[in-house]
Amino acid sequence: MSRTPLDTVEHAAATPDVELPWAELGLKKDEYERVVEILGRRPTGAELAMYSVMWSEHCSYKSSKVHLRQFGEKAPESDALLVGIGENAGVVDVGQGYAVTFKVESHNHPSYVEPYQGAATGVGGIVRDIIAMGARPVAVVDPLRFGAADHPDTKRVLPGVVAGIGGYGNCLGLPNIGGEVVFDACYQGNPLVNAGAIGVMRHEDIHLAKASGAGNKVILYGARTGGDGIGGASILASETFDDAKPSKRPAVQVGDPFQEKLLIECTLEAFREKLVVGIQDLGAAGLSCATSELASNGSGGMRVTLDDVPLRDSTLSPEEILMSESQERMCAVVEPDKVDRFLEICDKWDVIATVIGEVTDGDRLEIFWHGGKIVDVDPRTVAHDGPVYERPYARPSWQDELQADDANKLPRPETGEELKDQVLKLVGSPNQASKQWITQQYDRFVQGNTVLAQPEDSGMIRIDEASGLGVAIATDGNGRYAKLDPYAGAQLALAEAYRNVATTGAKPLAVSDCLNFGSPEDPAVMWQFAEAVRGLADGCLQLGTPVTGGNVSLYNQTGEAAIHPTPVVAVLGVIDDVARRTPAAFQEDGHLLYLLGDTREEFGGSAWSQVVHDHLGGLPPKVDLERERLLAEILISASRDGMIDSAHDLSDGGLVQAVVESALLGGKGARLVVPDGLDAFTFLFSESAGRAVVAVPRSEEVRFTDMCGARGLPATRVGVVDGDTVEVQGEFALTLTELREAHEATIPALLA
């Protein structure tokens, strides 16, 4: 074996003319020149590996940063926010000394390449973010978008993604309580696999990603480091070595949920014994990210001996070790006298743990390999001082034409028979059909605290057995609305998630988001992104729910065709006593159905326009966030005071979709009467925002309508829970059996 000399810092300084493959690693020329300027010399191969991966779009948010600042600048005053944007995940105070951390992330591209592992490691990554905050993970949710339901490739991608989420999440013992499944041809080559997780801790247990205290030890624990997910670093490796190596590296990481489960338990045990000063999970950019972020967030520097990293493949080069994205690894900073106990706990759980370095007095991150210093950088320049782009953006030329193509002018059903046919078509369409075939592959019961799970409006988890304190989470995002108007579309996603949380009786507290868009290099996409962020930031300010963190996924695009702009918004809420939660299922015959809110002729981007006319055009429903806030207050009060016994939010598919879902869940039908001032079609299919349908026991009717009247929320009596049909008086009736068949057969027929 012949070997070129190790590319140490000294060697780099002495050989300024050596050409490094910066372009192959994804750096632009000016970015590389900036690295040289920062260091005052050419980078070593290892340094180049770190800068290139940390300055990538994925890690540095270089295209989105200038816009994301609004989440901080426009953040509403909130007593609930304990940790905001910038940490592994945001943390919210939910009362009684409890804090909740939650976050949504994307794993879109890997899930298209390798659906099972892409989705599985997406769950793994978000769960490690949660434990890195000091919390026990208590639930996961999965907002998913796929191509057309009947496209052959969807049958490859969807079952793999669902099995991956289940295979990983079920093995971790985390109930899967919510999320969405949406089909649209725009996601054909770019499925969106977003994953969210919630964790619970006591206030005093919050941990942060920082390395402080000179002499403290840096411990890498969890799985051994292998060659997965190292992508471009192989190029550097081939520069350094010329012997035969395993040449094909898997681009997508492979997950081991059992190892992750052990990692969770041993981390929580170390937290309980207060052994941890700072902690960071290893996700994207692996050790490069963990060491540079821990060091730059702390008060000192850090020295790491890379030779001590336990390897799965002994032929890995230092650059590859630094870039490896092997899963199920974490990095903890521990005081010297607590190291033994920390290692003991890892041993108890059969988790490999190794001291790989220590915190130093200085402000440098120094990494050694075979005795030579291969990295000597200011960690802030790696972790925080990446490039920031002011990408050009412009309202696309087609936007006006799209908005002028008014969905309200589409031909409407004219007879009861036509209405009935379209209702059946709607509730059986892939997007509106039951997703039970998917969700029953997820464990929703484990941990024994699940109060509500999909298909309820929000997932709800009890966090205190004695008091009944609980949290709720809903995720929503309608790419069709956002395509018509990204500003309004982002606010509608926020409004729907907010409403969903309130519908189950919980008070919305905070927001996380996953912003899925096309290429930022396309000014039209950049405009969509800028508008969506502005809409979401303005909306959060108005609703008083701060954005606590989130994730941006760009380049969801095949050739010139970008996905619909798809901001997915997660809203977290709190409920004082889960016994007061409101389910979506109809409970008892004779209870009165009230429609809350205003119904207008709003069909732009609607499910009806898609299912019946395959149409997308016009304007999305009008946004009125003050109305959303009032509706939420009414829903929460009604739940707390026992005035309603079921509630369901109205969104895609309108009132008829909501009523059919509540009827099938409860096994009880409904008789509906078209209220004065509305035609049957608008009543059933309109997607006006700020609405919900609630079932009110007769004994509570006066109290409930008085409350709505006094507070100025329109409440219209539209029918009664009754029998085993859904009937619209004077128009049509459908039996629950017919509806169940239409609603539940679609997805298995397409995908099973």
Add this chain to the structure above:
Amino acid sequence: MTARIGVVTFPGSLDDRDTRRAIRVAGAEPVALWHKDKDLKQVDAVVLCGGFSYGDYLRAGAIARFSPVMDTVIDQARAGMPVLGICNGFQILTEAHLLPGGMLGNDHLHFICRDQKLRVENADTAWTTDYTAGQEIHIPLKNMDGRYVADRRTLDELEAEGRVAFRYVVRGEAADGCGNPNGSLNDIAGITNAAGNVVGLMPHPEHAVEPLIGTGRTDGLPFFTSILKKLVNA
């Protein structure tokens, strides 16, 4: 006085905390047991809970069966101590030969999580006396490898001796939890040994003990009240 019921935690156990809670809800005292520890801490009965012990990468329950705690559990079970195996626990009991047969992957090849309808076939075991024979109950089911199989002779023996403790209710609406969810032979959901002290089943009674949580039913609670009565009256 109350009874002390142990719950073993293997690496990869998932429902250990839930099972301890169910024991507490029933009024007994839960005791956490550790897989590396042969000591059963003087418990009166043991539950092997659900999960993916050691990752179940080989065959569900195959490695857990050889852990130190199982040496004692096997000896004690043979001496008459009540042992309940739920899901992965059931798989471990078959691997340990405390119960006959074994579990294969679900016939549809997917993980399945549903509120399953069962019929109690044997209400005389240590864990089922608070049910009545023939009673139909709903218990959450969630597994990947739940298909019970055994050779014909074993099946005949189980049937003849009344050792099929629970059977999936096949007739009825799928929306009501009816149907054989995994292809188990004879629709078997759970079995008992001849003495009636060792019972294993795939569904999860510990997830059906509180009216607000999970499916909202409490059909699983009698497992834990049955054993409590038996131990307290012993």
